[in-house]
Amino acid sequence: MSAPFILLVNPWIYDFAAYDLWIRPLGLLSIASVLKKNGCGVHLIDCLDTHHPAMRTYADAGELQQREFGQGRFFKQNIPKPACLAGIPRNYSRYGMYTEVFQNELECLERPDAVLVGTMMTYWHPAVADCIKLIKNIFPDVPVLAGGVYASLCPDHAAACTGADYIVPGPFENSAVETLEAILHKQLQHIAADTVLRPECELLSSKKVLPLMTSRGCPLGCPYCASRLLSPSFQQREPLSVADEIEYWHVRYGTTDFAFYDDALLVHPEKHIVPLLESVIERGLPVRFHAPNGLHVRIIDERIACLMQRAGVKTLRLGLESADESLQKATGGKASRKEFTRAAESLQSAGYTEHEVGAYILAGLPGQCAQSVRSSISFVKDHGVRPYITEYSPIPGTDFWKKAVDCSPFPIEKEPLFHNNSLLPCRSASFTVDDLEALKRESRKT
Ligand code: SF4
Known part of the structure; x- marks a missing residue:
């Protein structure tokens, strides 16, 4: 029997703004090291990869300048805002590789035994759902697991809205490993709870x-x-x-x-x-x-x-x-x-x-x-x-969550899109969006 092959996917960011301050899919890279130790084949598609060779062929790739130490901008395409954010007077974008590049990457792969999708901010969940939709179009019968920050903080929402077959909240390594054992019918080595894993950076393109x-x-x-x-x-x-x-x-x-x-x-x-x-x-x-x-x-x-x-x-x-x-x-x-x-x-x-x-x-x-x-x-x-x-972003489960729910003008309990710090979710008469803009200008003044 051949070794299991697991695909790891780091989705796009959908937001009003995003900047690459050395963002790398650390959770997925850590689980990759566990899977490799267990003899699995792994492949990473990082939708936020600014060095992806296929993206370099696009005319606008030249605009993507990296700054001195490797931080910089992501590829970006404006996309329609989710209906509940329609009133926000700012562009909304998909940050990361173009959809056709992602799709092409998927089509070139052998069929994986399972796909692990990492998640980050709770208010980026539509990007996770879009990623999983494309994965399911190409590999309809392959189980998809979603783990990471959003899946841990909002597991019920993630189960209802992402299209993933399994939500694996908590430290990704062991919750995902347990689920994978059941899917692959194979016993995998678990990682002690106090282990800090060395990420499998070989998978990164740069x-x-x-x-x-x-x-x-x-x-x-x-x-x-x-x-x-x-x-x-x-x-x-x-x-x-x-x-x-x-x-x-x-x-x-x-x-x-x-x-x-x-x-x-x-x-x-x-x-x-x-x-x-x-x-x-x-x-x-x-x-x-x-x-x-x-x-x-x-x-x-x-x-x-x-x-x-x-x-x-x-x-x-x-x-x-x-x-x-x-x-x-x-x-x-x-x-x-x-x-x-x-x-x-x-x-x-x-x-x-x-x-x-x-x-x-x-x-x-x-x-x-x-x-x-x-x-x-x-x-x-x-x-x-x-x-x-x-800007503060309310996080479910934290001590300030209840206060945030009580004072926010947005239904943050119902919809994670309203956790977005760009909205100033806990705005009030004594802290308005205009105040925030003025404070940002003030902070930038030399
Ligand atoms: S608990 Fe406080 S000090 Fe620790 S990471 Fe969070 S913000 Fe920083």
Whole structure:
């Protein structure tokens, strides 16, 4: 009997805006490593692949400029808005490869034994449904499983709306493995719950920039965040094995840039980030690192800032969220004003410039007023750090969900499309869409 063949699909993004900040289908790449260990054949179609050779033949491919470190824009086509978003005065687009390229990819494949579709934001669900529809057109009798973030946070909605045969919520590896065992009539090796998998990046078409996952979950429990729901326990990988992985990709493929996908990269620094960065420095690897997820501010002191600088950490985003002390307290106190000051000063004395260090500021939390965000922008700028506004997106199952349901003018409980942060889902008289636009302009002013 031949080895099972599993197709992995990372769907498009359908949204008002999307930007490639080193987005890679990490969940699918992790499950690919489990499947390969189990002797399965795997193939990935990444609809967000900006390096797909077939897309390069389109006239507009030249417009897709990558920025210095490999981040940049996606291919984009305007598409009709879902009916419930018709009143929103903005274009709505499909981001990623063109439909005909996806279809052609499917048609060229041998029939898989199963298809695993990864999902991300809850409000991108129409893209998942469209992907599955095309898969089903070509492989009508092949079971399709949907897992990942949306499938975990809204399993009933995903079961009703995506067309998938199986919804596999929770950590993708084991829930999908169990379902696959039943489909394939084959026993597969399960992964211990505390394992942080090394993703199977060989499947990516370009290896210039690769994702790194050195830990899973986060020990904090901010009330607006899904980290605990998606990864209930916090686990860190052995730092030297991460350094080996970095060296492997650099030597084998000349990879120059790595993006950390961790929610809590700096936690327990003495046994994690410090030995990791020291090992990278010792090996003399000419690589750069990017930390697009907010870093824990309170851990950054002069020593860590210096190590980050010497190891080549180029892009840093600090997870401040707010400089408003009452809001900091109400959201778990993950970073105080004093801790932010120390982190910003340490990074500057290590040689980081304003261009390299940014701080996330959350906007549009339930009950938040625009003035609170305005003060946070000033506070961040006063420290020589660049503010980045991140609009709040309500997430089912989080502590803030009920508050969000109560204050949102949109039916967010019924329709995940209204979780979209571009809509400012918890807008109010003291925080309007116009306020948000003004705050964004303010944050960009030098
Ligand atoms: S620190 Fe960051 S990842 Fe951890 S719970 Fe808070 S927002 Fe989530």
